């Protein structure tokens with residue numbers, strides 16, 4: 001056994017230091033299975049000290065290292081690109097402190113997103129960011145990806161809810177960025193702000209202070225079905241222009257509706273619709289009926305084929321089931337699924353979607369769209385079979401064209417899934433060499449030796465591409481019950 | 490409307506002043522710098538130069554005040570791009586005409602938007618999704634220039650984006666010491682359908698805090714919320730503003746038995762204080778506000794927002810005592826305005842964060858041309 005493995009085993013024991021090749025298989029990729037590679041070893045620390053120890057062992061042996069939460073990332077973030085040490089946070093799932101009156105909590109990074117809300121729900125509190133993977137994904141992964149979710153139109157991204165983090169820097173030292181009173185700006189640059197969304201390349205967060213939100217009084221969930229995508233998008237524009245602020249505005253296109261309705265995620269969406277729009281209003285009970293009536297009238301103004309309003313929590317769950325199960329339904333169509341993530345100005349959604357459909361057709365691909373319409377955040381999904389090399393090449397080509405289109409529309413190559421290794425080749429669609437140089441300098445300021453999750457976010461070399469399948473992972477995410485968070489320091 | 494800020498608050502030694510009207514002009518200034526030239530202080534309209542730490546050496550002040558165009562305004566997408574020297578008040582006026590607003594603190598101020606971000610005063614004023622929000626949420630992206638003359642972009646113009654590292658987030662609190670921001674891409678909101686400003690009469694502290702907490706912890710908190718003791722008062726007032734649907738706004742005002750009143754912070758311009766009085770700004774977790782107030786002299790003016798950010802004015806001894814007391818409250822603060830030698834003094838910074846900050850400065854301005 002090599003010295004590196006021996007050092008890990010000595011510090012963490014065989015139960016928490018995995019060094020055998022067959023133990024690595026579960027870590028060879030995340031939700032972006034087109035990139036796969038085995039780590040050199042995996043450790044499961046439980047404390048900040050142990051994360052520091054793991055990083056120091058890696059540094060002493062010049063072994064690259066990277067943090068990993070639940071592995072639900074869709075851009076290759078927690079997938080090693082070289083034989084690396086994976087530092088998995090699965091055993092760091094304690095809620096360390098909750099200050100109910102201060103509206104904040106300190107958690108370890110492995111706390112599952114929904115488990116935090118469950119932990120505080122008895123106190124009428126919640127943790128607002130709600131990625132669709134929230135039953136499985138971790139707060140550490142959310143911080144690293146700056147995760148969003150269906151409700152971030154109103155409530156913002158993870159960066160709007162993170163007050164502080166204790167970070168093991170890539171040189172093994174500690175830094176406390178922000179805290180329960182928020183980041184140190186106005187008095188120092190917002191280092192926590194730039195750490196958020198750095199995709200595990202600036203260090204490992206071992207304690208995260210998050211803002212909690214009060215539960216709202218009530219909810220109204222409406223579904224409008226439309227004969228054209230133009231009509232559905234027009235509703236969204238009108239709703240926003242009128243100053244209504246729904247919690248969520250989600251659209252599914254015809255192909256997604258068909259896939260959902262043919263799957264276990266069946267939600268009763270009208271199958272003759274070109275698009276359905278799910279609108280969720282929340283807030284003060286007193287105003288919700290008026291607001292819902294206004295939304296219905298906007299639906300009608302745009303020629304809705306049908307309108308449905310949830311009557312009770314069960315009904316609401318059904319309306320959301322199709323949206324939440326959309327990726328899963330698509331994943332069941334073919335062995336593999338590529339979930340793209342691009343953003344365009346909301347007013348350019350319709351023309352962008354038209355172009356995306358044309359790209360799919362041109363490449364002879366099964367392409368569907370489900371998206372956060374309020375933010376212009378598109379998720380074109382391509383179902384394919386990666387064993388078919390020709391089809392796989394067409395998938396990647398279409399992906400590139402779609403992202404180039406988003407940029408040409410004035411948008412971005414990622415709204416919430418990150419760059420990771422997946423989009424490293426697309427980075428230059430959006431940024432020039434000088435932008436890249438400045439970002440590289442900031443990366444070096446955090447990670448002078450370049451050993452922390454190398455080859456991610458910023459292009460330097462192309463990561464290896466091996467194909468595989470991911471629906472099993474999707475099912476795990478969609479069907480899982482969140483594990484409970486543990487209490488206490 | 491065009492705001493012409495008249496107050497140049499520069500109170501340190503200046504060797505030269507240059508105002509630049511374009512990226513090319515700024516690059517030319519940077520390119521002309523020799524090693525033995527004085528370093529540069531980036532300024533907007535220089536209205537807040539006496540409210541940030543003074544440079545440690547005489548400086549050449551480079552002002553971006555002439556860069557004041559609104560480059561793009563997309564009401565339907567709720568975004569805009571502006572030059573960094575644009576006075577905040579000008580943008581506010583242009584947005585109001587279109588039924589929009591920039592959802593962050595500091596509205597109506599004459600200083601530039603670039604400076605508002607760089608001195609980091611853009612903090613949420615209340616909890617809740619309809620509150621004014623922090624710099625991270627409002628600033629979507631930027632174009633900026635390093636002292637070596639390299640211009641670069643970060644972030645995007647759309648409301649949601651996670652591509653690349655968010656270097657623009659470093660603008661908040663950087664005070665022009667990392668780079669000069671040239672263009673800012675901002676997130677906007679539609680003006681609320683109805684608003685109601687309210688203020689209580691003067692109350693004993695305990696009663697005022699109870700009211701403040703009731704409002705703050707409500708399931709529909711006000712969009713702005715402050716607990717304040719003014720200069721000559723012994724008691725505290727709670728003031729704020731509800732935004733939203735007319736029925737909700739009216740209901741909240743009634744339910745909390747609030748009196749609708751317009752109000753204005755009385756400390757927006759505190760330059761008339763004697764040099765012995767210092768403005769200290771910072772934040773505590775909102776659950777520790779009682780302890781913050783207990784750490785202040787009983788006559789000190791103070792205002793604390795619903796998210797725990799605060800401003801107070803103190804004599805030197807009291808400032809020092811507060812800076813010592815705050816870490817135990819998980820809070821932080823800094824002397825923002827006062828004698829030159831005292832400005833910038835604050836609660837101790839985390840050594841790890843200081844190291845990272847220094848390394849970021851080494852990376853972006855290795856020759857320390859920006860002070």
Ligand SMILES: Cc1cc2nc3c(=O)[nH]c(=O)nc-3n(C[C@H](O)[C@H](O)[C@H](O)COP(=O)(O)OP(=O)(O)OC[C@H]3O[C@@H](n4cnc5c(N)ncnc54)[C@H](O)[C@@H]3O)c2cc1C
Pocket residue numbers: 030031066067068069070071072073074076077078089109130131132133136137138139140141142143144145146147148149150199200201203204205206327416417453474477478
């Ligand atoms: C079905 C499905 C639906 C999804 N829906 C959404 C959605 O609605 N919105 C959205 O934003 N995303 C969504 N995602 C993507 C993914 O769930 C998010 O990116 C999530 O934040 C990843 O969390 P994780 O715990 O799985 O992290 P991982 O996948 O394990 O890691 C993600 C990145 O975080 C880094 N990291 C992990 N822990 C730490 C730490 N402690 N410190 C520093 N870096 C760390 C890793 O190195 C990696 O780069 C979805 C994914 C799936 C499969």
